[in-house]
Amino acid sequence: MGGGIIELQDVGKSFDGGRSQAVDGVSLGVAEGEFLALVGASGSGKTTTLKMINRLVQPDRGQVLVEGAPAGGLAAPELRRRIGYVFQGVGLFPHLSVAENIGITPSLLGWSRSDVQARTLELLDLVGLPRGYGQRPPSALSGGERQRVGVARALAARPRIVLMDEPFGALDPVTRDTLGGAYRELHERLGLTTVMVTHDMQEAILLADRIAVMRQGRLIALGAPGELVSGSADPAVRALMDMPRRQAERVRSRLGGEGPGHG
Amino acid sequence: MDDRFAAAWRLLPGYLGQHVLLSAAALALGLVISLPLALLAARSPRVRWPALAIASLIQTIPGLALLALFYPLLLAISSLTVRAFGLAIPALGFLPSLSALTLYSMLPILRNGVAGLTGLDPAVLEAADGVGMTAGQKLWRVEIPLAAPVAMAGVRTAAVWTIGAATLSTPVGQTSLGNYIFSGLQTENWVYVLFGCVAAAGLALIVDQLLGLIEAGAARRDGRRMLAGAAGLVLGTLAALAPFAEAGGPAYVIGAKNFSEQFILADVIGDQLKKTGARVADKDGLGSAVAFRALASSDLDVYVDYTGTLWTNVLHRTDSPPRQQMLAELTQQLKARYGVVVLGPLGFENAYALAMTAARAHALGVRSIQDLVPVAGQLTLGGDLEFLSRPEWAAIRSAYGLSFKAQRSYNPTFMYRALEDGEADVISAFSSDGRIAADHLVVLTDPRHAIPDYDAVLLISPKRAGDLRLRQVLLPLIGRIDVGHMRQANFMVDRDADKQPPEQAARWLEAAVGLN
Numbered sequence: 001m002g003g004g005i006i007e008l009q010d011v012g013k014s015f016d017g018g019r020s021q022a023v024d025g026v027s028l029g030v031a032e033g034e035f036l037a038l039v040g041a042s043g044s045g046k047t048t049t050l051k052m053i054n055r056l057v058q059p060d061r062g063q064v065l066v067e068g069a070p071a072g073g074l075a076a077p078e079l080r081r082r083i084g085y086v087f088q089g090v091g092l093f094p095h096l097s098v099a100e101n102i103g104i105t106p107s108l109l110g111w112s113r114s115d116v117q118a119r120t121l122e123l124l125d126l127v128g129l130p131r132g133y134g135q136r137p138p139s140a141l142s143g144g145e146r147q148r149v150g151v152a153r154a155l156a157a158r159p160r161i162v163l164m165d166e167p168f169g170a171l172d173p174v175t176r177d178t179l180g181g182a183y184r185e186l187h188e189r190l191g192l193t194t195v196m197v198t199h200d201m202q203e204a205i206l207l208a209d210r211i212a213v214m215r216q217g218r219l220i221a222l223g224a225p226g227e228l229v230s231g232s233a234d235p236a237v238r239a240l241m242d243m244p245r246r247q248a249e250r251v252r253s254r255l256g257g258e259g260p261g262h263g
Numbered sequence: 264m265d266d267r268f269a270a271a272w273r274l275l276p277g278y279l280g281q282h283v284l285l286s287a288a289a290l291a292l293g294l295v296i297s298l299p300l301a302l303l304a305a306r307s308p309r310v311r312w313p314a315l316a317i318a319s320l321i322q323t324i325p326g327l328a329l330l331a332l333f334y335p336l337l338l339a340i341s342s343l344t345v346r347a348f349g350l351a352i353p354a355l356g357f358l359p360s361l362s363a364l365t366l367y368s369m370l371p372i373l374r375n376g377v378a379g380l381t382g383l384d385p386a387v388l389e390a391a392d393g394v395g396m397t398a399g400q401k402l403w404r405v406e407i408p409l410a411a412p413v414a415m416a417g418v419r420t421a422a423v424w425t426i427g428a429a430t431l432s433t434p435v436g437q438t439s440l441g442n443y444i445f446s447g448l449q450t451e452n453w454v455y456v457l458f459g460c461v462a463a464a465g466l467a468l469i470v471d472q473l474l475g476l477i478e479a480g481a482a483r484r485d486g487r488r489m490l491a492g493a494a495g496l497v498l499g500t501l502a503a504l505a506p507f508a509e510a511g512g513p514a515y516v517i518g519a520k521n522f523s524e525q526f527i528l529a530d531v532i533g534d535q536l537k538k539t540g541a542r543v544a545d546k547d548g549l550g551s552a553v554a555f556r557a558l559a560s561s562d563l564d565v566y567v568d569y570t571g572t573l574w575t576n577v578l579h580r581t582d583s584p585p586r587q588q589m590l591a592e593l594t595q596q597l598k599a600r601y602g603v604v605v606l607g608p609l610g611f612e613n614a615y616a617l618a619m620t621a622a623r624a625h626a627l628g629v630r631s632i633q634d635l636v637p638v639a640g641q642l643t644l645g646g647d648l649e650f651l652s653r654p655e656w657a658a659i660r661s662a663y664g665l666s667f668k669a670q671r672s673y674n675p676t677f678m679y680r681a682l683e684d685g686e687a688d689v690i691s692a693f694s695s696d697g698r699i700a701a702d703h704l705v706v707l708t709d710p711r712h713a714i715p716d717y718d719a720v721l722l723i724s725p726k727r728a729g730d731l732r733l734r735q736v737l738l739p740l741i742g743r744i745d746v747g748h749m750r751q752a753n754f755m756v757d758r759d760a761d762k763q764p765p766e767q768a769a770r771w772l773e774a775a776v777g778l779n
Contacts, residue, residue, distance in 0.1 A: 056392055081395030091390030095408045095484055105394045153394065 301376025375417025697754020
């Protein structure tokens with residue numbers, strides 16, 4: 001994957017002075033236009049890996065390249081303004097209106113007031129929210145609407161890269177499915193490169209081009225969903241990948257009245 | 264009642280203005296110190312713990328004690344700055360009050376500021392980093408606005424505390440609404456006490472409501488509310504300070520210790536000065552030692568003290584020379600040592616004396632202090648707040664070998680009550696006190712002349728030593744006031760029925776002795 005828009009080269013991070021490694025020698029490339037899902041159990045190091053891309057976490061070792069240049073070459077705030085970020089807890093600023101939340105990165109970049117305003121309306125349209133929502137406080141929105149605003153905020157400064165940290169994890173299944181699909185469409189339409197952390201295998205399989213599986217700080221598998229199911233040497237990875245299908249089969253059988261409880 | 268209310272009302276602009284000036288300055292200074300400190304403490308646990316611990320510790324010191332402690336502290340600092348730069352720092356009045364109140368205001372601002380900043384949602388803080396804010400942008404755009412409502416609640420608490428505690432600055436020589444309370448307490452003028460309480464509480468309520476408006480505005484991101492609250496505070500402060508703006512030229516500062524006679528005489532002096540068009544400021548309710556030191560350092564310009572007090576407390580003399588010799592030596596010594604001018608005696612004496620009710624004295628067969636010696640073991644001595652620690656008492660005790668069953672300190676007013684109620688058998692009385700005659704008290708004679716003479720004398724500060732206008736105004740007072748008139752004026756203020764405020768008694772005294 002040499003020459004990817006994001007390159008992680010043997011990066012490592014410890015939060016306890018080296019006694020344990022949260023991320024342990026991960027190398028990973030993401031191609032331009034690709035949608036990569038980072039999956040793994042809690043504590044596997046997937047969120048830490050994601051945060052090292054925009055330096056919310058500073059790696060102890062290894063190198064991160066973004067758009068061909070070392071991530072450490074820019075001041076962290078400047079790097080982050082070029083990369084969209086969608087947060088696990090949404091993290092909207094409660095004291096700012098929806099429009100001010102969406103427009104925050106452009107205004108930090110010094111866009112004119114009218115440019116920020118026009119961009120905000122454009123983004124409300126893009127994520128499927130009524131324009132009138134712009135003046136509301138985030139607290140007046142539902143969970144799904146808030147995460148739509150979170151996505152709009154990430155896209156506001158026209159980044160080429162978007163990082164997402166379990167973006168839809170706290171939403172109900174229907175909203176999660178709708179928003180996931182809607183985001184994948186935006187990813188295509190805007191030609192984005194997306195890295196998404198998720199613990200939901202089904203979501204990863206449905207949205208991602210490739211899936212990176214992590215365990216105990218290490219990258220243990222990387223490939224397209226189909227490749228991983230059949231081709232992985234690690235039985236644990238195969239089982240993990242196969243789980244959504246087995247679940248789907250059980251669901252189908254129970255709904256079809258052929259389950260063991262209905263004989 | 265109506266007289267006292269009207270008199271209290273007349274004093275309001277001056278007292279309120281000083282009170283507002285002091286509270287506003289202390290609160291502003293408290294904010295300037297505490298807010299950055301809160302930020303530092305929120306960032307670093309190493310700063311947080313000691314900062315909050317020290318602020319809490321300061322809060323446990325009683326307000327009056329904290330104010331009192333700043334007086335010797337500033338005196339010490341002043342003596343250092345005099346040595347180093349030849350520049351004296353006023354140890355009395357505004358500066359010690361400001362320092363103490365500033366310290367007092369810090370805890371709530373600091374504690375709420377830290378709570379506001381450390382209680383922020385970590386997801387929001389991470390989002391601030393994630394969208395590309397620098398540390399400064401994160402502080403101003405996210406942390407401060409979100410912590411502001413909690414911090415403002417602390418500012419409100421601090422404001423209410425400061426305005427309340429500012430009433431305690433009266434005894435260290437800063438005019439405030441506390442002047443009503445302290446002078447009212449000394450003269451049993453409950454109208455004054457109540458007036459001072461209501462005025463201070465009203466001021467605190469208004470300020471609290473205006474700050475509440477700012478707090479609500481900060482919480483709801485409503486700029487108009489914040490602006491309205493801030494405008495109210497600024498306009499109110501300016502309005503309260505307006506009386507100072509019209510004044511011109513430096514004012515004569517007249518001191519008074521904490522009893523009726525001093526209030527009356529200070530008012531007479533002030534009135535005489537005002538008649539010449541001079542501006543006058545009062546520092547009422549001072550302790551004896553504080554008053555002289557304040558005069559010596561020119562924090563006061565003029566006040567009335569007593570020869571015996573100066574002799575023992577300032578010159579530390581234990582002998583008791585004849586009246587004329589003491590006055591001459593005092594005049595010479597105070598000028599030489601402190602640059603203080605003893606302008607002359609007013610014409611009456613206010614000596615420390617021991618007094619008993621006529622009935623009790625008769626029953627015990629006591630007429631002199633000497634007669635007390637055999638029976639003192641069964642008697643309780645009541646002293647005013649200073650007497651028991653004054654050298655005069657030590658002199659009496661050692662001259663006669665007196666030893667009482669118990670000794671208690673009272674506010675002068677309550678001391679007479681204690682005697683009447685039998686709580687005390689013997690009290691330290693003042694010979695010019697109207698209550699001696701009114702309560703039919705017996706003043707015990709002092710056959711060994713252990714207590715020196717206490718002629719009331721006018722003292723002028725070194726700074727005003729060459730002020731001819733001041734001398735011209737004050738000279739007619741010399742030898743003018745006899746003890747009969749003084750007693751009567753004192754009694755007008757101290758009596759229970761038909762009580763007059765000191766100002767009324769001062770007008771009566773002026774008329775009675777022909778000063779106009």
